[in-house]
Amino acid sequence: MKAPLKTFSFQTTFLASFLALAGLLILIPGLSSYVITTEEVAAQTIEARRLLLSEVNKQLELQFEAVEYDSLALSSNPKLINFLQEKDGSYEQVEQGGEIVAMLSRVSYVKEGLHSVQLFAPELSIPLQGGSNGIYPYSRLENSPWFHTIRQADYGWVGAHTAEIGGFVSGDREVVSFARKVLSSTGKEIGLLVFNLKMSFMDKMLSSGELSSSRILLGGSYERVAAYFNRGGQASYETLRPSLENKLRASEAAGYAVVGRGDDKELLIWSRQSRTQWLTLDIIPWADIAKGSERIKQVMLIAGISAAVLASAMAYILARQLGAPIRQLVRAMNMLKTGRLDVRIPNEYSNEFGHLNDNFNQMTERIDQLLAEVNEQNRRKRSAEIRVLQEQINPHFLYNTLDMINWRAIELGASDISRMLSLLGKMFRIGLASGAAFVPLRRELEHLRAYLELQRIRYKQKYEFAVELPEEVMACYIPKLILQPFVENSLRHGLHECESGYIRITGGLEGDTLWLRIEDNGRGMEHPERMLEPPEGDGSEAGGRRSEHSGIRNVQERIRLYFGEMYGVELESRPGYGMTVRLRLPVRLEAEAWNQRKEERADD
Secondary structure, X not given: OOOHHHXXXXXXXXXXXXXXXXXXXXXXXXXXXXXXXXXXXXXXXXXXXXHHHHHHHHHHHHHHHHHHHHHHHHHOOHHHHHHHHOOOOOHHHHHHHHHHHXXXXXXXXXXXXXXXXXXXXXXXXXXXXXXXXXXXXXHHOOOOHXXXXXXXXXXXXXXXXXXXXXXXXXXOOEEEEEEEEEEOOOOOEEEEXXXXXXXXXXXXXXXXXXXXXXXXXXXXXXXEEEEEOOOOHHHHHHHHHHHHHHXXXXXXXXXXXXXXXXXXXXXXXXXXXXXXXXXXXXXXXXXXXXXXXXXXXXXXXXXXXXXXXXXXXXHHHHHHHHHHHHHHHHHHHHHHHOOOOOOOOOOOOOOHHHHXXXXXXXXXXXXXXXXXXXHHXXXXXXXXXXXXXXXXXXXXXXXXXXXXXXXXXHHOOOHHHHHHHHHHHHHXXXXXXXXXXXXXXXXXXXXXXXXXXXXXXXXXXXXXEEEEOOHHHOOOEXXXXXOHHHHHHHHHHHOOOOOEEEEXXXXXXXXXXXXXXXXXXXXXXXXXXXXXOXXXXXXXXXXXXXXXXXXXXXXXXXXXXXXXXXXXXXXXXXXXXXXXXXXXXEOOOOOHHHHHHHHHHHHO
């Protein structure tokens, strides 16, 4: 695969490279900043939540500590101990029962969040109750799961459960309890004192402050004690619950864990209470954490887009500025390739582009100068050759010699020879014509008539020659000796085996074009256009035939040399139907300029 700089234009390659580099310089710092910012926001959120959870735990521990102190004071009350030591059903027990219930009620009424205070006695047949407070037998607790747990300790906290009270008491019975054994002076268990905290009070404490996440209080066995759920929080907790213990144990030292993926990604942060060893757990959707970095993301995105737009505009301007001199140089080179040697590049640069432009201008000037020198040398060479030929021919000597021979023929009575010499001299006078390259059409026809008369005398053939041209074309200048080769071809190849025939010359003007038509009724030929093809020079029969028509080819070459490719010779012929020659020439009524430029045209 080729390198881009070898395949695409400089402007396209520069623009794409600049944009790619600018994109990387914008994208990499932007993404890095966003990732670092998100991590920093997450770390700050975790630290803030840890502090908040520690504060919540302190508040919970204060409440729990107060309950424990109250339970300790109440379990040490002599009246309560005496009541529990009285015989079941005795008068003293019944008399003291009301006072004990009132004592329990006063404690529950004074303490905020306290649902009830209950006393359980091992040997009590008749419960004593005042609202949700009262004295109950142990039989009420035997079916409670937490009762068997608390029997193994002197005191302890019990997670969420339903308060053990009479059926006639209405209202919320979901509580969190603290149970403490009541011991006699000998250390014997004589009762169980239970303080029940309202679940609503626990939820209120958990939801203290501005809380957008879910907060759960977990017991020692990771069971739910109390909870505050935001929208969708409970469903999220239920999803996590089967694996929650393992996740918390695995990240116990860190105090936080990230769970889930994508839109379900969540952050778990917890803090363990020193008194109860319960956990306060926050479940925070990751989207809430990312909110802190969303603003930064938007600002960075706007800044990145703005930078990209500015970079694109700058890249486009630079690419245009850098590509403009290159495009200018390419256009100039294309013009030079088509032959425009006068093309020059306006140079406004003083850098490398200016150096290239100067070199190009110098190169074109040098090429133009060299071509002019070569043309001048060729013109001088051709002029010298023509002068040598003219001097070799020496027309005046030739005319005088022919005239002497003519008079000698008259003296000897050879009238045919005399006539032929006279016609030949006339042809020479027109043909040599002081070296002029162009003659009027009238003079060209005189030369042609002299040639035809010579042919009649020589071959004694009977053929007609007609010229049907308007007078207006007779003054037009044409290249000298361009009609005789076609008439000679008609005589030698078209009419030479015919007893009679005709050669007709017609023509006219069409705008700036002079048309001349030479037609005969000879035997014709196939593929007449081959007479205009260059000879093959291989000695073959076809090459020999083509070399016979060199005069016709020379006429074609001379016309195009003088006037260009749009002028020239057209041939039409079929066997048995003669030949038609059509010459296309420009209309020229003055010969001086053409005769002065003939040598330059010939050199080209």
